[in-house]
Amino acid sequence: MFCLIVLLQSSLLAQSTDHESFPASAYTSQIEGSLYKGFIMMHDEKIGHLIKSHPQGFRISYIRNTYGAKYWEQAYGYPDLGISFSYQNYLNPILGKSLAIVPFLNLYLYRGKISSLSGSLGTGLAYHTNPHDQKNNNSNLALGSSFSAALYIALKYQVSITNDLSAGMFVHMDHYSNGAIRKPNSGINLIQTGASFSFNFQKQGHQFQKWPKKTLTNKKFYLTLLPSISFKEVGRGGGVIHPSYNLNVSINHPLSWFHTINFGVDGFYDIALKKWIEEDTPGNTTDFKSAAITLGHQLMIGKISFLTQLGYHVYRPYTGLYSDFYQRYGLRIHLHPHIAVSGSLKTYLGKAEHVEWGLLFRL
Structure with a gap:
């Protein structure tokens, strides 16, 4: 799984040049920090005894902004590509803490001069400090192993404060599951909300590239x-x-x-x-x-x-x-x-x- 995530990261952040493309300098980047707090969803009665706290955490993300250096970037509305490191504290000794590395894609639903609304989707790898153990921690029915897959879905509204600094508010869901490799495997879903601040590198002066519309000519089975x-x-x-x-x-x-x-x-x-x-x-x-x-x-x-x-x-x-x-x-x-x-x-x-x-x- 780790190898697949490394390949995904390199593919997202360093897509190889198409036979038609603009210079790589058409990209800019951001560093973003987020703080959040929320609750655990009751998706399975078996984990009801674990839902007694309001987990909190932080996320640090490296984000690459696209401007149409490749045709697909324009087709998807010039999305952002990124990778994040997150820390989750469940404030519950049974669940412990979770650390995750998640590559993600950020698609814009609205983009104005100083504000934007975007949705994010990512998948990666998580490490849990206190998974289920038959002898020492058999009450943890949500996280059955130290390592698991991580899924991240978010909706964020962001406003530019200066040319380089932006602030945002967001709500996101984090899902952790080991895919039944280890039992129990109820998994855990968190709904959380918080605030973010991002610093933009060399964003000023970059223009969105326009491509002529392409039609796929080879539609053979x-x-x-x-x-x-x-x-x-x-x-x-x-x-x-x-x-x-x-x-x-x-x-x-x-x-x-x-x-x-x-x-x-x-x-x-x-x-x-x-x-x-x-x-x-x-x-x-x-x-x-x-x-x-x-x-x-x-x-x-x-x-x-x-x-x-x-x-x-x-x-x-x-x-x-x-x-x-x-x-x-x-x-x-x-x-x-x-x-x-x-x-x-x-x-x-x-x-x-x-x-x-x-x-x-x-x-």
């Missing part, structure tokens, strides 16, 4: 293969971690430079599920393998793409844990026109099954 692996703990906490193997084969159809739809099939060889069946019901010989059909959408932003996908199991003999429908949310970093690194979360309406790591091959 193409095939992709995505073998992946995931890891899950068997049992209800403190069990053994086993792998699960998946192969997705998809037919893809580009609609534009930025949107592609796909239809495919999933095949799962879930050793973790096999062990679960054996331990939960000794002598049960129900097949642990499964297959599904998928329908999805891929959003391209430079060399990064975001996947949303709906799946339906057409073969799944063992039905004791999840429903037939599932969702997949993924991030892909394209290293080559025919190869991409992929990380995705397979979930059932908010109930995470596992995180999948793989290599995508375009044929």
Whole structure:
């Protein structure tokens, strides 16, 4: 996971030059500091005993402002790209503290002369100081491991005080979950609000570049293969971690430079599920393998793409844990026109099954 986040950071902050682009000097940067306070959402009754404080923390971010050096920057309204370090104090000895590194994308909903309204989305890696422990901290049912994925969503209103200094107010949600690698895995959702101050470097005098509209001429269908692996703990906490193997084969159809739809099939060889069946019901010989059909959408932003996908199991003999429908949310970093690194979360309406790591091959 750390390797994927490093690749994402380098892709966001140092996108390679397109065959048509303006000089790299068209970018400027900011340093931003934020303070916030909020509450833990009650998304699962199991964590009700943990919701007795108002967590607080801070975030320090490095932000790169775009001005259309590449065509996709103009198409998305000249977004900001950044990476942040955050500190979260739950003010609860059971939960402890969380530290996170999160690359993010900042999209502008409104941009005026002195004020702006923007939305941010980021995903990264978090470290938790006091995770669940069967002997010493078995009341922490929200954070099952020291490391987990981190998801960040925010809405911010910002006002320029001077040419170099800006102040803002924001509300954001932070989500931490290990994707069922370790149990328990209820995860934790925080809603927080606060204030931010940012210092801009060399922002004065930069102009937004304008590109002529591009039309995608090659809309041919193409095939992709995505073998992946995931890891899950068997049992209800403190069990053994086993792998699960998946192969997705998809037919893809580009609609534009930025949107592609796909239809495919999933095949799962879930050793973790096999062990679960054996331990939960000794002598049960129900097949642990499964297959599904998928329908999805891929959003391209430079060399990064975001996947949303709906799946339906057409073969799944063992039905004791999840429903037939599932969702997949993924991030892909394209290293080559025919190869991409992929990380995705397979979930059932908010109930995470596992995180999948793989290599995508375009044929």
